[in-house]
Amino acid sequence: MANLDLSGVSEQIQAEVQIKQFRDFLIQYNKLSESCFNDCVWDFTSRSIRSNEENCVQNCVEKYTKVTQRISERFQELQMLVNENASAAAQKLGKIPGV
Structure with a gap:
């Protein structure tokens, strides 16, 4: 019965995501x-x-998409660095055993 409750919660979380x-x-x-x-x-x-409006819109969408993608990539890179630094700091303090 607990499995049914957990699967229901999991499905609800997935739906919310x-x-x-x-x-x-x-x-x-x-x-x-x-x-x-x-x-x-x-x-x-x-x-x-x-035609000049259509070209402008196409360029605008392309530029917006590329910028959004680059920002997302950069954010992921920075997040990885933050996680690596936090892990290294925790290891230095001895909170996490060496890997």
């Missing part, structure tokens, strides 16, 4: 849409999108 990830995705998508729209759409006299 998925909801948070989807919410984060939507926030990023909305930021991207608003930013590129404000930067690239200038002419509201026509229903069609002008």
Whole structure:
């Protein structure tokens, strides 16, 4: 019976994580849409999108995506360094036996 309770909790946690990830995705998508729209759409006299506006939006999305990816990579690199430094400091203090 305990296994059923744990699996239910695990499924609930997974569902909450998925909801948070989807919410984060939507926030990023909305930021991207608003930013590129404000930067690239200038002419509201026509229903069609002008080629210079379309090119601007494509460049904006590409740049935003690359910057977001680079920031994420850099954050992961820094997090690994912080973890390594914390592990080394703990080892120095003798809290964690040598590996």
